[in-house]
Amino acid sequence: MNILGIETSCDETSVAIVTDGREIRANIIASQADLHARYGGVVPEVASRKHVERMLPVAQDALDAAGMRYSDIDAIAVTNRPGLLGALLVGVSYAKALAYALHLPIIGIHHLEGHVYSNFLAAPDLACSFPLLVLIVSGGHTQIVRMDGHGQYALLGRTRDDAAGEAFDKSARLLNLPYPGGPNVARLAEQGNSARVAFPRALLGDSMDFSFSGLKTSVRTFVGKDAGQTSLPDIAASLQAAIIDVLTLKMRRAARQTGIRTLCAAGGVASNLSLTASLQAMAEEEGCRLVIPDPVLCTDNAAMIAVAGYYRLLTNPSDALSFDTLATSPM
Ligand code: KG4
Ligand code: ZN
Numbered sequence: 001m002n003i004l005g006i007e008t009s010c011d012e013t014s015v016a017i018v019t020d021g022r023e024i025r026a027n028i029i030a031s032q033a034d035l036h037a038r039y040g041g042v043v044p045e046v047a048s049r050k051h052v053e054r055m056l057p058v059a060q061d062a063l064d065a066a067g068m069r070y071s072d073i074d075a076i077a078v079t080n081r082p083g084l085l086g087a088l089l090v091g092v093s094y095a096k097a098l099a100y101a102l103h104l105p106i107i108g109i110h111h112l113e114g115h116v117y118s119n120f121l122a123a124p125d126l127a128c129s130f131p132l133l134v135l136i137v138s139g140g141h142t143q144i145v146r147m148d149g150h151g152q153y154a155l156l157g158r159t160r161d162d163a164a165g166e167a168f169d170k171s172a173r174l175l176n177l178p179y180p181g182g183p184n185v186a187r188l189a190e191q192g193n194s195a196r197v198a199f200p201r202a203l204l205g206d207s208m209d210f211s212f213s214g215l216k217t218s219v220r221t222f223v224g225k226d227a228g229q230t231s232l233p234d235i236a237a238s239l240q241a242a243i244i245d246v247l248t249l250k251m252r253r254a255a256r257q258t259g260i261r262t263l264c265a266a267g268g269v270a271s272n273l274s275l276t277a278s279l280q281a282m283a284e285e286e287g288c289r290l291v292i293p294d295p296v297l298c299t300d301n302a303a304m305i306a307v308a309g310y311y312r313l314l315t316n317p318s319d320a321l322s323f324d325t326l327a328t329s330p331m
Contacts, residue, residue, distance in 0.1 A: 001019070001020055001021075001074045001075065001310065001313075002017055002018075002019050002025070002068065002072055002073050002074050002075075003017070003018050003019075003021075003073070003074065003075050003076070003077050003306040003307075003309050003310050003313075004016070004017050004059075004062070004073045004075070004076050004077070004098070004306065005017070005018060005077045005078070005109075005114075005302035005303060005304070005305035005306025005307075005309060006059075006076065006077070006078040006079065006091045006094065006095050006302055006305065007078075007079045007091065007111075007114070007300055007301060007302040007304075007305050008051045008055070008079065008083075008087050008088060008090050008091030009079045009082070009083025009084065009087060009088050009091075009111050009300070010042060010047065010083055010084060010087060010139070010300060011031065011032040011033060011035075011036055011042045011047050011050075011087075012029050012030065012031050012032070012299075012300040012301070013029075013030040013032070013050070013051050013054040013055060013058050013091075014027070014028060014029040014030070014058065014300065014301050014302035014303075015028050015058045015059045015061070015062040015302050016028070016062060016301065016302035016303035016305070016306050017062055017063070017066045017068060017073070017306065018121075018303055018306035018307055018310065020310065021120060021124070021306075021307050021310035021311060022120070022121065022124040022307075024121065024303050025065070025066035025067075025068065026061075026062040026063070026064075026065035026066040026068075027062075027296075027297075027301055027302060027303040028058050028061045028062045028065065028302075029296070029300070029301050029302075030054050030058050032046075032047060032050050033179070033180055035050060036179060037178055037179045037180075039179075040173060040179050041169075041179055042084070044084045044085075044086055044087065045086065047084055047086070047087045048084070048086030048087050048089070048090060051087055051090035051091065052090055055090055055091070055094050056094075059094070062302075070098070070102055071102075073102065073104060074104065074105075075104055075105045075106070075107065075309060075310075075313055075318065076095045076098055076099050076104055076105070076106045076107070076309075077095075077106075077107045077109050077305050077306050077308060077309020077310070077312075078091050078092055078094075078095035078106065078107070078108060078109065078305065079091060079092075079108075079109050079110075079111045079114060079305050080092050080108035080109065080110075080323060080324065080325050080326065081108070081110055081111065081324075081325065081326035081327070081328070082110070082111060082112075082140075082326060082327055082328040083111055083327065084327070085325065085326075085327045088325045088326075088327075089325050092108070092325045096321055099321060100321060105313065105318030106318055106319055106321065106323075107308075107309040107312050107313060107318055107319055108319050108323045108324075109305050109308045109309055109312070110308075111300075111305075112136055112138070112141055112143070112267075113151075113153075113308050114304040114305040114307075114308045115136055115138060115266035115267045115298075115304060116134050116136065116145065116147065116153075116264070116266055116308070117304050117307040117308040117311065118266050118293040118297040118298065118301075118303070118304035118307070119132075119134065119264040119265075119266060119291050119292075119293055120307050120311070121293060121297055121303060121304065121307055122291050122292065122293040122294065122297065123291045126262070126264070126291060127150075127311070129262045129289075130147065130148055130149050131146055131147060131148045131258075131260050131262075132146070132147040132260065132262045132263070132264055133145075133146060133147075133156075133251070133254050133255060133258060133260045133262070133263050133264065134146075134147055134263075134264045134265070134266060135247060135250075135251050135263070135264070135265045135266070135270070135279075136265075136266050136267050137163070137164040137165060137247060137265065137266070137267040137268070137269035137270055137275075138163065138164075138165050138266075138267035138268050138269065139163060139165035139166060139169065139182075139267075139268055140163050140165070140166070141158075141159070141163050141267070142158065142159040142163040142164045142165075142210050142212070142247075143155060143157065143158045143159075144156045144157040144158075144208050144250060144251065144254045146258060146260065150311045150312070150314070150315055151311070151312065151315065151316070156208045156254055156258070157207065157208025157209045157210065157250060157254065158209060158210070159209065159210040159211065159212060160204075160209055160210065160211045161211055161212060161213035162211075162212040162213050162216060163212070164210070164212060164243055164247060164269045165182055165267070165268055165269050166212065167212035167215055167216060167243055168181050168182035168185050168186075168239075168240075168243065168269065169181035169182060170216050171185065171215070171216055171219040171239050172184055172185050174216075174219050174220050174223050175219070175223065175232065175235060175236070177236075182268060182269060182272065183271075185236045185239060185240055186236075186240065186272050186273070186274070188232055188233045188236035188237070189233065189236040189237040189239075189240040189241075189274065190233075190237075191233040191237075192231065192232075192233030192234040192235070192236050192237030192238070193233075193234045193237055193238075194237040194238050194240065194241035195238070195241075196230060196231075196234035196235070196237070196238050197222065197230060197234065197235060197238035197239075198238070199215055199218050199219065199222075199238055199239055199241075199242035200214050200215055200218050200242065201215075201242055201245050201246050201249075202214050202215070202246065203246070203249065206253070208250055208253060208254050208257070210246060210247075210250060212243065212246075215239070215242055215243070219235075219239060222235070240272070240274060241274075243269075243275075244272070244274055244275045244278050245278075247269075247275060247278075247279075248275075248278045248279055248282050251263060251265075251279060251282065252282050252285075252286060255283075255286050255288055256286070260288075261287065261288045261289060262288065262289050262291070263279070263283055263288050263289065263290045263291070264290075264291045264292070265279060265290075265291075265292045265298075266292075266293065266298060266304075267298060268298060268299045268300070269298075270292055270293070270298040271295035271296075271298035271299055273295075276292050279292070
């Protein structure tokens with residue numbers, strides 16, 4: 001079954017074609033990062049307009065890359081929540097038009113569920129390995145989710161304030177690094193000493209929740225007072241270590257408390273190689289298996305949306321064409 005996935009929830013226009021939930025035939029990602037960099041963050045109206053411009057060409061590129069025509073597509077999966085409303089509307093309107101014209105089933109996918117399913121591209125056998133523990137770390141969300149089957153999620157922990165990606169991005173701004181902050185902090189951190197600055201780690205008792213706003217405040221205070229003595233790579237490495245330590249500790253705690261032995265990670269921050277290494281070391285110590293998608297499948301892409309759509313269609317009917325586009329909604 002060939003699913004055409006569409007993702008336009010933020011600043012990437014992406015169209016993918018995935019066969020049987022595992023074989024990526026095309027995954028075109030047109031990033032708008034350069035466009036938004038001059039504003040220091042995503043400007044919603046600019047993002048919507050760019051999606052309108054790029055939607056059809058990106059879809060055609062995906063079909064060309066896969067060597068397919070619209071008639072080869074069996075179903076459409078599209079991110080319909082949460083995200084920038086105007087940006088989501090572009091992808092959803094296009095998806096609905098396609099489904100209507102081609103008489104195809106359509107499925108609206110929660111963006112975070114898409115991130116979860118990027119793991120099934122990395123390891124299709126996960127479908128036989130439930131329950132899973134998934135660390136979702138994106139620009140707007142940080143969660144530990146227990147997945148007991150397709151579409152069956154229990155939220156074990158979440159951030160009480162900023163997301164991990166936000167902690168990277170907001171701290172990067174304080175350090176005058178360009179947008180997007182996460183990859184720029186990661187690049188600088190490669191040459192830095194992570195033990196140089198003792199930024200705080202919020203552990204919150206034995207909870208699986210997260211809190212990163214104190215870290216941001218600490219970076220702000222540090223930049224105002226002591227930063228002159230410390231190299232930028234050292235600050236970046238110390239900041240990155242503070243975030244990674246907490247993410248790793250909470251996943252270790254979740255694995256111990258639940259007894260679940262298969263761990264996954266997803267979302268833009270999971271493309272951070274130091275986080276991957278830290279989670280891998282923890283998983284080995286705990287005797288767990290760790291799955292993390294390739295970096296390009298961790299950040300926003302439509303292949304993960306197509307995979308989520310595939311597994312939804314295996315067990316559920318498709319959506320009515322009247323389904324909504326929502327800026328925010330729980331998973
Ligand atoms: O999943 P994603 O692409 O978009 C959202 O759904 O939000 O995640 C974007 C987030 C941003 O905060 C970005 O700074 C962060 O992922 N990010 C990284 C890295 N690459 C992207 N954070 C740390 N290290 C990276 N290498
Ligand atoms: Zn995302």
